[in-house]
Amino acid sequence: MSGTAAALRAERVKFTTLPSQWATPLVALALTVGVTAAVNAAYGTKDHTPGEDPTGGIYYGLNFGHVAVACIGILLIGQEFNTRMIGGSLTAVPRRGRLYGAKLALGAGLGLLLGLASTAGSFLTVGATVGLDPSTPGLTRSFLAGVLYHPMLVLLCLGLTAMLGNLTAALGLLTPMLFLGTTLLSAIPGVREAGQFLPDRAGLYAMRTQPEPGVHYGHWTGLLIMAAWAALAVCGGLRALRRYEVSGG
Amino acid sequence: MIEIQGLTKEYDDRRAVDDLSFEVRPGVVTGFLGPNGAGKSTTMRLVLGLDRPTAGRALVGGRPYTELADPLRQVGALLDAQALHGGRTAHGHLRWLAASNGLPARRVDEVLAQVGLTEAAGRRIRKFSLGMRQRLGVAAALLGDPPVLMLDEPVNGLDPEGIRWIRTLLRELAAEGRAVLVSSHLMTEMSLTADHLVVIGRGRLLADAATSEFIDRHGRTRVRVRAVDPTKLAALLRGTGHGLDATEVDGGAWEVSGAEPERIAALAAANGVVLYEIAVQQDSLEDAFMRMTADSVEYRAEATA
Numbered sequence: 001m002s003g004t005a006a007a008l009r010a011e012r013v014k015f016t017t018l019p020s021q022w023a024t025p026l027v028a029l030a031l032t033v034g035v036t037a038a039v040n041a042a043y044g045t046k047d048h049t050p051g052e053d054p055t056g057g058i059y060y061g062l063n064f065g066h067v068a069v070a071c072i073g074i075l076l077i078g079q080e081f082n083t084r085m086i087g088g089s090l091t092a093v094p095r096r097g098r099l100y101g102a103k104l105a106l107g108a109g110l111g112l113l114l115g116l117a118s119t120a121g122s123f124l125t126v127g128a129t130v131g132l133d134p135s136t137p138g139l140t141r142s143f144l145a146g147v148l149y150h151p152m153l154v155l156l157c158l159g160l161t162a163m164l165g166n167l168t169a170a171l172g173l174l175t176p177m178l179f180l181g182t183t184l185l186s187a188i189p190g191v192r193e194a195g196q197f198l199p200d201r202a203g204l205y206a207m208r209t210q211p212e213p214g215v216h217y218g219h220w221t222g223l224l225i226m227a228a229w230a231a232l233a234v235c236g237g238l239r240a241l242r243r244y245e246v247s248g249g
Numbered sequence: 250m251i252e253i254q255g256l257t258k259e260y261d262d263r264r265a266v267d268d269l270s271f272e273v274r275p276g277v278v279t280g281f282l283g284p285n286g287a288g289k290s291t292t293m294r295l296v297l298g299l300d301r302p303t304a305g306r307a308l309v310g311g312r313p314y315t316e317l318a319d320p321l322r323q324v325g326a327l328l329d330a331q332a333l334h335g336g337r338t339a340h341g342h343l344r345w346l347a348a349s350n351g352l353p354a355r356r357v358d359e360v361l362a363q364v365g366l367t368e369a370a371g372r373r374i375r376k377f378s379l380g381m382r383q384r385l386g387v388a389a390a391l392l393g394d395p396p397v398l399m400l401d402e403p404v405n406g407l408d409p410e411g412i413r414w415i416r417t418l419l420r421e422l423a424a425e426g427r428a429v430l431v432s433s434h435l436m437t438e439m440s441l442t443a444d445h446l447v448v449i450g451r452g453r454l455l456a457d458a459a460t461s462e463f464i465d466r467h468g469r470t471r472v473r474v475r476a477v478d479p480t481k482l483a484a485l486l487r488g489t490g491h492g493l494d495a496t497e498v499d500g501g502a503w504e505v506s507g508a509e510p511e512r513i514a515a516l517a518a519a520n521g522v523v524l525y526e527i528a529v530q531q532d533s534l535e536d537a538f539m540r541m542t543a544d545s546v547e548y549r550a551e552a553t554a
Contacts (some may be wrong), residue, residue, distance in 0.1 A: 003318060010349030017336060018339030084332035087299055088389070091326055092317040092349040094298050246299035247291065 034224030073157030078167030111151030162237030199229035255305035280443025325390030335375025379406030388477025436535035
């Protein structure tokens with residue numbers, strides 16, 4: 001068996017043998033679809049104005065679920081730093097690019113599956129409760145962006161955690177920064193201009209069907225901005241992991 | 250076989266490993282000795298490519314570790330028995346290791362049986378004692394049936410039965426023709442386990458010799474004697490002209506250096522001193538080690554100050 005395939009298999013076994021890891025995507029799915037379903041069932045039909053962007057309702061749950069999506073990426077490599085198990089992983093797979101690549105591939109795969117399940121679940125839920133007009137312009141793009149947002153967020157967080165080399169730091173920094181920070185930043189008028197280029201803002205904007213005043217890029221570009229951030233983080237993580245020393249020296 | 254050539258590792262403020270060269274040969278257990286902070290663990294991490302050397306290199310079977318395909322089939326290592334994820338079961342931990350090097354799944358059950366963890370295979374590692382974690386670490390090292398083994402303080406946390414088990418295991422592995430490098434700070438244990446010793450202090454090589462040779466060279470040999478009439482013995486040993494260096498140790502017993510037991514017995518007989526105890530006392534490995542590393546013990550001044 002080739003080393004790359006073996007490394008990927010090992011990452012899959014690591015994931016399935018650790019309940020805290022395989023439970024995270026399930027939590028993400030439950031939060032995203034569950035909150036969307038609950039909110040749309042309760043308020044969707046009462047609080048509905050014709051012509052409004054339906055994606056606000058579809059992706060309502062994602063505001064809660066994507067914290068768990070980020071955790072998938074953080075945990076995939078962060079738990080190894082935290083337990084010092086990274087030493088064992090690098091002993092088993094000493095080519096660092098290969099080990100990292102296997103983690104990225106697993107993260108992207110998980111993210112894609114989760115993105116499909118979550119996004120399809122959210123669309124179906126809204127269709128069943130409030131009703132969804134399939135001819136709404138941009139709805140296909142919104143679905144695609146919703147799916148791709150998941151693997152990109154996982155990769156972004158995996159890369160940043162590899163750069164930090166520490167689970168606690170990654171959880172403490174990334175979750176509030178990505179999900180409270182960017183929302184708060186967007187509320188401050190001066191910072192709002194720059195804040196819209198942050199990865200989660202750009203990725204979420206790609207899911208909207210209607211343009212938003214003050215946003216300087218299109219929906220597709222939003223997806224590209226997020227992909228660029230993810231690519232940057234992935235490269236930064238590779239660089240950090242290549243330099244990483246188990247002794248911490 | 251492990252070949253270490255001019256290996257050096259510098260951190261900001263100090264040299265943890267300083268131009269170290271030695272070989273770990275197949276068929277023998279090589280003990281890796283040194284005071285705490287001497288650089289033993291750092292050397293092992295450098296061999297595995299976990300840290301990068303400042304200079305020099307370490308080869309396993311003629312190649313750097315990081316270039317080995319399926320390295321677990323070449324080297325079995327136990328460096329830090331605590332570096333595990335507590336949420337996995339012992340079986341789960343070994344399964345991902347086996348998968349990473351394309352090892353058959355049956356090896357997992359085989360090594361679990363070999364280290365006596367079959368019963369505990371399905372339990373989460375966080376419930377394991379330190380001794381059980383050490384056994385799991387040994388199981389992981391044996392997983393790929395490697396010709397080279399490298400274990401850092403494997404007897405830590407083991408009970409007497411566990412210590413005896415690992416001693417027997419290491420000797421068996423060496424007898425099968427494997428190269429075994431094992432570090433420990435337990436000298437008595439080392440003298441029972443290791444055929445060969447590599448001693449380092451402050452990152453430098455202090456000795457590279459067979460265990461018996463090391464003790465002969467650095468330890469002292471004395472003859473302990475006791476006589477029916479202690480006064481006559483004292484007078485004989487204190488007397489000049491025999492070239493003996495004798496000290497009274499306790500209750501009339503003397504330790505004599507500088508003469509063979511035959512000569513002391515003959516001397517006593519010639520002077521009418523009746524001996525009822527005469528025994529050769531050799532320094533233990535611990536004594537020999539202490540004498541040789543006395544100068545290299547880091548932090549000694551700070552510890553006693």
